Amino acid sequence: MKVLKFGGTSVGSPERMKKLLDIIDASQRQIVVLSAVSGTTNSLVEIGQAYLAGDKPKAASLIAALKGKYEIFIQELLADEEYRAQGKEVIDYHFNLLGGLANDLFTPIEEKIILAQGELLSTTLYHVYLKEIGVPSVLLPALDFMKIDEDNEPVVDYITSHLTPLLEKHPENNLFITQGYICRNSFGEIDNLRRGGSDYTASLIGAGIRSEEVQIWTDIDGMHNNDPRIVKGTQPIAQLSFDEAAELAYFGAKILHPQSVFPAQRYKIPVRLLNTMDPQAQGTLITNESEKNRIKSIAAKDDITAIRIQSSRMLLAYGFLRRVFEVFERYKTSIDMITTSEVAVSLTIDDTTYLSQIEAELNTFGSVEIETKQTIICVVGDFGTDKHGYAARVLEAVKHIPLRMISYGGSEHNLSLLVKTEEKTEALRSLHSRLF
Numbered sequence: 001m002k003v004l005k006f007g008g009t010s011v012g013s014p015e016r017m018k019k020l021l022d023i024i025d026a027s028q029r030q031i032v033v034l035s036a037v038s039g040t041t042n043s044l045v046e047i048g049q050a051y052l053a054g055d056k057p058k059a060a061s062l063i064a065a066l067k068g069k070y071e072i073f074i075q076e077l078l079a080d081e082e083y084r085a086q087g088k089e090v091i092d093y094h095f096n097l098l099g100g101l102a103n104d105l106f107t108p109i110e111e112k113i114i115l116a117q118g119e120l121l122s123t124t125l126y127h128v129y130l131k132e133i134g135v136p137s138v139l140l141p142a143l144d145f146m147k148i149d150e151d152n153e154p155v156v157d158y159i160t161s162h163l164t165p166l167l168e169k170h171p172e173n174n175l176f177i178t179q180g181y182i183c184r185n186s187f188g189e190i191d192n193l194r195r196g197g198s199d200y201t202a203s204l205i206g207a208g209i210r211s212e213e214v215q216i217w218t219d220i221d222g223m224h225n226n227d228p229r230i231v232k233g234t235q236p237i238a239q240l241s242f243d244e245a246a247e248l249a250y251f252g253a254k255i256l257h258p259q260s261v262f263p264a265q266r267y268k269i270p271v272r273l274l275n276t277m278d279p280q281a282q283g284t285l286i287t288n289e290s291e292k293n294r295i296k297s298i299a300a301k302d303d304i305t306a307i308r309i310q311s312s313r314m315l316l317a318y319g320f321l322r323r324v325f326e327v328f329e330r331y332k333t334s335i336d337m338i339t340t341s342e343v344a345v346s347l348t349i350d351d352t353t354y355l356s357q358i359e360a361e362l363n364t365f366g367s368v369e370i371e372t373k374q375t376i377i378c379v380v381g382d383f384g385t386d387k388h389g390y391a392a393r394v395l396e397a398v399k400h401i402p403l404r405m406i407s408y409g410g411s412e413h414n415l416s417l418l419v420k421t422e423e424k425t426e427a428l429r430s431l432h433s434r435l436f
Contacts, residue, residue, distance in 0.1 A: 001209060002030050002213045003033060003209075004023070004217065005032075006033070006217045007216075007219070008039070009038050011035065011037055014077035018077070023279050026136075031176045031177075033205065035181065036122050037122050041118050043066045048110075048115065051101060051110070097113075109189055109190075112190050115181075116143075119181050120182070122179075123139060123179050135175065136173055136175065138170050140166055140177065143182060148183055148191060149186050152185070159208030160209065164209065180199075181197040181201060199216055200257065200260040203262070203263045203269075207266060210269070212269075212270075214269055218273065222237060225296065227428060235436075237296055238282060238284065239289070240286050241288060241413070242286055244380050244381075245284075247413055251301045252301045268287075271286040272284070273286070290413070292382050294382055295382070295394075300376065301375065304375055305372050305374065306347075306405065308370075309324060310343060311343065327358055328349070331358055333351050333354060335349060336350060337405055337418060346405055348376065348405070373422070374404060376418055377398075378415075383411070383413060393435060394415055397431045398427055398431065401427050402419070
């Protein structure tokens, strides 16, 4: 059984929703995971913010505006009056629920309920559409099998034990529709997966049922070997390893959240990134295998802050780095890159929420320098310890650009450079020209 996930743009209009059947093979057993219709989640966030602010009139106005869009949506999606009436019932139910929250004490629990309505709407309306055109399908509520624990981590065994019986109840059916993003937490309340959203759902379902393949359909034909918004002539990458894909996603490839494929990786489920707008495009296949002797891709991550701590106390001292890292741990701030010398350590962060407090504590160790508006350029490929020449090619390509930091050897798949953000475009284009 395959798992197919379609993002918000893939279901962003009635026309696109109808065209999903050009991709979905109803003769094959498949689970289809749908995101909310594009724009819906942003509107739901606004509604939640209005409620949190106590502005019930604004919330009511936003709800009415979004409902109006869905009323137009079902008129274009559904042709038969009987099924339009069913679509209207679906819309009325969910928007009455949203409006009814004005009568409750509004807490983060209600906010999560609001955010869940987008996926519940898109999947139920698609199920109604399939009924209208005579395509058998089963609507599987993700809230019946998708669960996170007290640490907000998904429980794959729970998914397996609760989803498998639901599938076995319908042996005659091939097509199953479910929601991405939403789940229940350890208290049984409606919650969401946060990281990776619907991609994460698809990967978790694939792991839970040991699927033969997970397909993630978006509006771009796979991961590219550079940022197509900045560099001309980029190409999709045919094959990546899970580790390479995670590196690219973490360092700027927006098509995929870096943690969303971890469940599939753990259970060795292949993941394929494909383009809804061009279903014949090859896309990108992600597996445990890595192509050797190749540089695969380049990605960039902006809004990086570099921190340099210099102290003569580092010289021949043990425990110094541990004390430095403990500062970042206390403020729950992750580190992206790190380089060290005998008397200094440089590192980067992308979350500056607690930067002033971190700086104050680091000043007790020595002198601290902070540089903002930095960008990490990540080059992904085969940088194994037995390889030679690849690092030289990368550095040769940027020899005319000042480099703040270089990180090499921490991973066999990644060489990272820190440059000023104003140098990013030139760095990406020069690397692309020399490496590809």
